[in-house]
Amino acid sequence: MAKAELYKITINDGKVMLRIPEQLVGAETASMDDIQAELHLRNLDYVPEQLLEIYNRTSGEFDYLADVETNDYTLQIELSEDESRAYVNIIPPSEEGDPLTMELIIAALEGKNIFQGISSKNIKNIIADKIFYEPALVASGKSVVHGKNGYPELLFIPEKSRPALGTGVKLEEVTVLQKVEEGQELVRLMSATMGENGYSITGKLITAKSGKQYRIRPGRNTRY
Numbered sequence: 001m002a003k004a005e006l007y008k009i010t011i012n013d014g015k016v017m018l019r020i021p022e023q024l025v026g027a028e029t030a031s032m033d034d035i036q037a038e039l040h041l042r043n044l045d046y047v048p049e050q051l052l053e054i055y056n057r058t059s060g061e062f063d064y065l066a067d068v069e070t071n072d073y074t075l076q077i078e079l080s081e082d083e084s085r086a087y088v089n090i091i092p093p094s095e096e097g098d099p100l101t102m103e104l105i106i107a108a109l110e111g112k113n114i115f116q117g118i119s120s121k122n123i124k125n126i127i128a129d130k131i132f133y134e135p136a137l138v139a140s141g142k143s144v145v146h147g148k149n150g151y152p153e154l155l156f157i158p159e160k161s162r163p164a165l166g167t168g169v170k171l172e173e174v175t176v177l178q179k180v181e182e183g184q185e186l187v188r189l190m191s192a193t194m195g196e197n198g199y200s201i202t203g204k205l206i207t208a209k210s211g212k213q214y215r216i217r218p219g220r221n222t223r224y
Contacts, residue, residue: 006030009038010062014074014091016044017062018054030055044068073100075108078135083200084143086114087135090126100127109139114201117141144198147211153188165190189214 007030008019016039023029032055039046046066054063074091088105102123109118118139126136154162195208 007035008062009035009042009044009065011044011068012062013076014068016046016065016068018051018065019060019062020055020058022060023058030058072097073104075105077108077112077114079112079114079201083202083204084141085137086112086139086201088126088138089135090132092130092132102127105138113203114139116199116201116203118201139201141200141206142198144206144208145196146209147193147195149211150192150214151190152214152216153190154186155188156184156186187216189216 006021006028010017010019018035020030032051035051035055039051044066050065054065057063072093074093076089076091078087078089079085080087086109088108090100092100102120105123105126106118109115116139119137122136122138125131126138151165153165192211192213194210197208198206200206
């Protein structure tokens, strides 16, 4: 069996993770010497007792082995569930090497396919104010604005008694009798709006729903 199938070492968010598959009776097993040799080759420090515990457990899952000692900043990018916002959580190194730059943060965002709505102003503030160890907003999509339904303005009812503008109205349920004159404007229809599309920070189009037009049928002795 290939060595890569017997164990796996990976680095995720500044942590060294080790996976050793469950060992089957009679099957080839991972070699402790091979694991230690790769750790030394990759210059990864670890606690031997922790390595031995993972080796004996063989859970088949990635287990935490050690933290990576680095002079680089760790940038954790978090997306909201609807992909409308992105946040960066910056973990500084114990000893600073290269400075934190806007280019580094933008590269981390692009690595998560975030190209829309990146705020240069927010990123500059994060760097200048050293906002570390907490999620900070760095990108925002455009919120979708759904259209509004059309509605009638009942001009034949005294203004103080009219339903509020935009309220759904069924004319057959309006029981108030009013005296009107020939040619008087009775109802004014307000048109529905189309709405405005939005987009996510990953460039996905969020389609707006158009409002529904209010329909009215002229009755006897009326025209539209």
